[in-house]
Amino acid sequence: MIFVNLPVADLTAATDFYLAIGCTKNDQFSNERASCMVWSDSIFFMLLTHEFYSTFTDKPIADNAKASAxxxxxxxxxxxxxxxxxxxxxxxxxxxxxxxxxxxxxxxxxxxxxxxxxxxxxxxxxxxxxxxxxxxxxxxxxx
Structure with a gap:
């Protein structure tokens, strides 16, 4: 299984976007800080608020408008x-x-x-x- 953790600025907007491109939301692993978006049986996009994402790393969150992560x-x-x-x-x-x-x-x-x-x-x-x-x-x- 692959879990792709992505920091997002607006969890609601990001969740709506991933629903639109074909993901489904797994409510069991979603809350006000994270949305677990299911792409397939083995691939999940974990959308994490910046605050929550920051608990997993000491590095700054990349500005994807200026750099490719x-x-x-x-x-x-x-x-x-x-x-x-x-x-x-x-x-x-x-x-x-x-x-x-x-x-x-x-x-x-x-x-x-x-x-x-x-x-x-x-x-x-x-x-x-x-x-x-x-x-x-x-x-x-x-x-």
């Missing part, structure tokens, strides 16, 4: 699913397409940021096509 790639079932979640994120208080769309034919990705600037990269890959490519062909597609 992480990039989470989220596998999707199709190009249409990549487009749908990115567009939903933009309409739900996040920012769609924080970098140009990447289309290598066998792999397609877009990016969005949540309201706190955490960056996600929904991506689709044709695994059969990727498996049949040589390393040289793969790197040519990246360029």
């Amino acid at each position: 992480m990039l989470l790639a989220l596998s999707r079932d199709s190009r249409a699913d990549v487009d749908a979640i990115t567009e939903t994120a933009g309409k739900a208080g996040g920012t769609a397409d924080v970098r140009p769309i990447q289309d290598m034919g066998f792999m397609y990705s877009r990016t969005f940021a949540d309201p706190d600037g955490n960056v996600f990269e929904p991506m689709w890959m044709d695994m059969a096509a990727a498996a049949n490519m040589s390393e040289e062909e793969f790197h040519m597609k990246e360029a």
